[in-house]
Amino acid sequence: MDYFKKKKIKNILNKEIDSYQDVIVLGWVKTKRVSKNIAFLELNDGSSVKNLQIVILSPEKFNLEDINRGASLRIKGYLEDVPNREQNIEMKAEEIDIIGPAPENYILQKKEHSFEFLREIAHLRPRTKTFSTVNRFRNKIAYAIHQYYQKRGFQYINAPIITASDAEGAGEMFKVTTLDLDNIEKDDNNITDYKADFFGEQTGLTVSGQLEAEVMATALGDVYTFGPTFRAENSNTSRHASEFWMIEPEMAFCNLEEMMDLIEDFIKYLFKYALEEAKEEMEFFDQNIEKGRKETLEKIINATFARITYTKAVNILKKADQSFEFPVKWGMDLQTEHERYLTENHFKKPVLVTDYPVGIKAFYMRLNDDNQTVAAVDCLVPEVGEIIGGSQREERYNVLKKRMEEENMNIEKYEWFLELREFGTVPHSGFGLGFERILMYISGIKNIRDIIPFPRTPGNAKF
Ligand code: 4AD
Numbered sequence: 407m408d409y410f411k412k413k414k415i416k417n418i419l420n421k422e423i424d425s426y427q428d429v430i431v432l433g434w435v436k437t438k439r440v441s442k443n444i445a446f447l448e449l450n451d452g453s454s455v456k457n458l459q460i461v462i463l464s465p466e467k468f469n470l471e472d473i474n475r476g477a478s479l480r481i482k483g484y485l486e487d488v489p490n491r492e493q494n495i496e497m498k499a500e501e502i503d504i505i506g507p508a509p510e511n512y513i514l515q516k517k518e519h520s521f522e523f524l525r526e527i528a529h530l531r532p533r534t535k536t537f538s539t540v541n542r543f544r545n546k547i548a549y550a551i552h553q554y555y556q557k558r559g560f561q562y563i564n565a566p567i568i569t570a571s572d573a574e575g576a577g578e579m580f581k582v583t584t585l586d587l588d589n590i591e592k593d594d595n596n597i598t599d600y601k602a603d604f605f606g607e608q609t610g611l612t613v614s615g616q617l618e619a620e621v622m623a624t625a626l627g628d629v630y631t632f633g634p635t636f637r638a639e640n641s642n643t644s645r646h647a648s649e650f651w652m653i654e655p656e657m658a659f660c661n662l663e664e665m666m667d668l669i670e671d672f673i674k675y676l677f678k679y680a681l682e683e684a685k686e687e688m689e690f691f692d693q694n695i696e697k698g699r700k701e702t703l704e705k706i707i708n709a710t711f712a713r714i715t716y717t718k719a720v721n722i723l724k725k726a727d728q729s730f731e732f733p734v735k736w737g738m739d740l741q742t743e744h745e746r747y748l749t750e751n752h753f754k755k756p757v758l759v760t761d762y763p764v765g766i767k768a769f770y771m772r773l774n775d776d777n778q779t780v781a782a783v784d785c786l787v788p789e790v791g792e793i794i795g796g797s798q799r800e801e802r803y804n805v806l807k808k809r810m811e812e813e814n815m816n817i818e819k820y821e822w823f824l825e826l827r828e829f830g831t832v833p834h835s836g837f838g839l840g841f842e843r844i845l846m847y848i849s850g851i852k853n854i855r856d857i858i859p860f861p862r863t864p865g866n867a868k869f
């Protein structure tokens with residue numbers, strides 16, 4: 407029954423344990439201090455940013471010379487309360503087994519390493535305080551997201567990863583093929599013959615699970631996806647990854663206004679969850695990543711998000727007391743500099759921008775009565791910019807078909823998507839939240855490469 411004697415350090419420090427005797431801990435050595443009659447080890451097992459202090463009363467009985475920073479150990483002992491100390495419990499070691507020794511040249515020495523350097527050793531960086539905290543935080547917020555939707559009766563669905571549909575119509579799909587790249591068969595017009603390919607047609611990695619989420623929402627009601635998303639977009643910024651995780655709720659019988667209420671409530675829920683249920687991590691970010699992060703989140707929880715139309719946003723930008731690299735005119739796509747001005751300088755809080763020009767948004771968005779704009783919404787936040795993109799969907803068969811034709815889409819290929827509008831169509835809406843973007847915003851971490859364990863960016867797919 408040794409399995410149940412193994413305890414997580416977090417549970418020991420919180421005294422969530424049934425016995426102080428015969429306790430086993432397993433983890434990695436952070437520090438070692440040896441003197442003649444006593445020795446101390448700090449052990450971490452990844453369950454908490456805090457270490458457990460191990461006290462060795464007869465150092466001569468153990469091979470402490472062989473234990474270095476980074477080594478993995480199994481320690482059996484008993485626990486003792488030590489009042490008036492930061493960590494008011496410690497372990498007295500009775501048995502120490504070295505499971506995996508670490509030589510003295512262990513890369514992660516006690517000094518501070520730069521985030522840039524740590525990216526190059528992504529296989530070891532989860533062992534640092536910062537990145538173990540980031541990963542525990544990711545786990546907690548992922549759980550919070552499921553909890554939020556499950557509590558509200560949304561059903562978790564899985565959209566395919568390999569697909570023949572370009573959901574955003576932006577041509578940013580990574581191709582999936584088993585064709586021999588050194589010897590590709592072409593047809594009479596010198597075009598690749600995908601009939602010979604694995605799926606018999608051109609396929610790629612999904613850029614969004616939305617189209618399939620629409621299928622499921624028009625059968626199950628309220629649904630959400632939470633999965634990996636891929637974009638072969640060659641933008642080397644601190645906010646773009648080629649592989650990122652997206653949460654895509656899709657709601658049947660829901661219009662844009664109603665969805666905006668949900669967006670605001672959802673974002674605030676995640677902030678509250680972080681402050682209340684991820685206290686240790688938020689404290690760490692507040693101290694080490696960005697001072698005042700917690701206070702910023704608290705302020706937003708108590709504020710109302712600004713809601714403006716694209717047209718109003720353009721007017722605000724035209725009157726701005728600063729100049730922009732990209733000139734402001736109706737019809738342009740909002741650039742990062744514009745988005746930042748709106749959310750950081752003008753409103754100083756999250757902003758929901760709606761009703762964008764039809765020409766700059768995806769084919770599935772519902773055409774407004776003005777025939778110029780669509781029922782889109784983007785959520786912009788200070789520092790990170792866009793964290794959410796969504797819309798009410800075009801539920802009218804003829805309007806959607808016309809729009810797809812205007813975009814020169816292959817109608818035959820998307821017949822199934824149109825058929826949703828033919829049989830029992832309903833007004834429906836959905837949005838996509840970038841998981842890494844919201845984590846960056848809550849934690850204050852500035853680069854997307856530091857919030858995902860194994861970042862994929864142009865030129866980098868190591869690990
Ligand atoms: O605005 P996007 O492209 O919207 C969609 O994909 C819709 N199909 C969503 C929907 O309505 N179901 O992407 C949604 C969000 C963005 O707001 C951003 O937070 C994130 O996904 N995102 C990225 N995050 C990291 N790296 C990238 N390259 C990203 N591209 C989009």
Ligand code: MG
Nearest residue numbers: 784792794795
């Ligand atoms: Mg977008």
